[in-house]
Amino acid sequence: METQVAGETVTSFPEHVLHEGVPGNYRMAAFSDGVFAIAITLLVLGLEVPRSVPEGGLLALAPEYLPKLAAHVVTFAILGIYWVGHHNMFIYIKRHDRALLWLNNLFLLFVAAMPFPTALIVQYGNDRLAVIVYGSTLLLAGLSLELIWRYATYRRRLVADNLDPDLITFVHRRVLLAPLVYLLAIATSFVSIAAAKVLFLLVAVAYIVPNPLDDYHHRQFREGTGTSE
Amino acid sequence: METQVAGETVTSFPEHVLHEGVPGNYRMAAFSDGVFAIAITLLVLGLEVPRSVPEGGLLALAPEYLPKLAAHVVTFAILGIYWVGHHNMFIYIKRHDRALLWLNNLFLLFVAAMPFPTALIVQYGNDRLAVIVYGSTLLLAGLSLELIWRYATYRRRLVADNLDPDLITFVHRRVLLAPLVYLLAIATSFVSIAAAKVLFLLVAVAYIVPNPLDDYHHRQFREGTGTSE
Amino acid sequence: METQVAGETVTSFPEHVLHEGVPGNYRMAAFSDGVFAIAITLLVLGLEVPRSVPEGGLLALAPEYLPKLAAHVVTFAILGIYWVGHHNMFIYIKRHDRALLWLNNLFLLFVAAMPFPTALIVQYGNDRLAVIVYGSTLLLAGLSLELIWRYATYRRRLVADNLDPDLITFVHRRVLLAPLVYLLAIATSFVSIAAAKVLFLLVAVAYIVPNPLDDYHHRQFREGTGTSE
């Protein structure tokens, strides 16, 4: 049996290799949602309440707090992107095995760590290392998410037998785009820290605006072949 | 096909426009519940344990802590109102698409941020800016919730085909009431900070007492046309 | 129609009054579980890591930390008791309305607040006010839980039509026992703070050991009339 996966011919593999793992991703999803919800909410602890009010009231602190607030909102958006990506990926991943649980835990390690680099960049936004730590954590989160998709779709291991090869490729490309920009941002930080920060902002904007994957979901569902969570 | 939506005639729209999005809001609800549960519980961290006991024991700190406690309880109630509103709204929203996920994330951004303005108002309750930041975050949360309802019900995009137009209007009005009062509270803070605080308290009271929406739910359910979560 | 509720004759009430509320307590349970999980885990933040090591190493801090640890474990157990009580209660509560949502939020207000009085008693364990604040928060949590049961079972409003009146009474008594002891502990604190603390410990022990309710559950289930979550 030969299958066309994203343009390259896959050599035949026996039926019993397909569909490994056990079904029921419920608790993995619940655990992941919990970690995301906590990490995204703990970000706020990085915005420390000022210890004392300066002359002129709290307003005098605005120049200090506005960039902190911007870093907070961008990180919230970026974590939101990863949550949406994880959510969409698990519409198609139907089963799990130990390896997937651990790839998921690897992804969550970087998600759960985000309050630290975010607090770092909020407080020391002009230090290159803060930008590099921030970008690297996001980069590693993105690569872990790509590993999840690669592992789950390899020979349709944990997805539906007839999952559209075009969709598999499309998700690969879409998931890899963000880490690529984060890598670029890290490199850019050696030239200009401000430019690196703009790149993080661009990722947030680029992923939040509508894109073809939505249309695919809708079309699939309307054609009666789509899958719900 | 013409439909009466809240009194105004909606121009005909083709069937395939109806029912967009994919069903299964489970993980969005779980993620939202998680963020709410964490934000509402993190509020308590704003009530810092005193670093030292004054002469006369902890009781001497009561005048300092009672207003802090009041701010804590009112914020808990206001976040509770938003949770109940979100919960009730998603009794009717049956599907989701990427836009809804992001409108929901926008709403959660403001919900998750609440521990910060709450700690601010707990600590600097007499600073006008603290009141404005507190009121604005709540205002933006309320407007985001309204956006969710507007997006989901526009041409019955993500709700049931036959959802009662009166219910749609009723929810719009009810959801918009709170942000309106928060706007009023912000304006009032320029005259009297104490009066502004009373308005926040009023919102908590007004939303917690019973209201016609409950009767609607019950009546619908008894008539066999109601929808459960 | 006359029903015997816990020995007293209930006057007849029309059928349509029964079974108010909408079914589907799922999100209320998820939100509650989230608040419990966070409150019970945030307790650990009250055990602050020492800022510096004294001469003789960390071991020299044991006399300071052992009572803190004891307070932590007892509070964990007491919150665990409330979670188990809430969980068992919602085996029988089948529907909800706005009032129940808010009684539940009231209960969660006190549950979510617990890290504060716990940190207070951990740090100022010999201050009477710390004991009173701790006991009062638990007392109010217990009374809220009783209110939930009273509201839900009144004329079988939100429970099964044929729910055993003996069970209703049994749960009332069991739920009210703890607040009674907390009230006693508060009163005792005016005589002896140590004795008051022993009472908190007693509650933890008394509720964790097996009791007749378990047998009831099992018997019901084996007889095929029991209800699962």
Add this chain to the structure above:
Amino acid sequence: METQVAGETVTSFPEHVLHEGVPGNYRMAAFSDGVFAIAITLLVLGLEVPRSVPEGGLLALAPEYLPKLAAHVVTFAILGIYWVGHHNMFIYIKRHDRALLWLNNLFLLFVAAMPFPTALIVQYGNDRLAVIVYGSTLLLAGLSLELIWRYATYRRRLVADNLDPDLITFVHRRVLLAPLVYLLAIATSFVSIAAAKVLFLLVAVAYIVPNPLDDYHHRQFREGTGTSE
């Protein structure tokens, strides 16, 4: 009726003793997932953002932060192991009673406590007591997990009637391995603190690599006798 449980003959026990407890472990799983998600995410609070930047920028802090980061990652992995173990165990545990709820709460007590010993070992990594407290908390978590399995499988109390005795034994051995190594690590710390730390790392590595239990799951599922969550 005689059953072979892991090689030893179990004396006959009457049918009605089998299958105690009530089905529906949903909320226990949700509560546990919540505590795990929070504990594993709170770990990050142990990595405090530096209060000031030394000369030479943040990079000068790397020698201080790298071991902290290592402790963070190893603890994340070890908690991940316990979560995976708990998740796998509850594939087989089908019912619960009060005793199981409390054994589970006991397990969660130690899981939820982990941010404290982790912060301790992150900050005072060369203090023997820090290593002992860290190891003991993990040891007690492991023993509690073993108690859950022992209680649930004793005479198939809360598991399927026909659960493979080999699986029961296999899980016992696998669950007990970690606490054994933690005990060894505690003992080793009296000789060499560094060696003790290597043992914690070894546990993380040993449990994350693939193992026969996965094969069992897959085989069972393919044979149509496997159980999903």
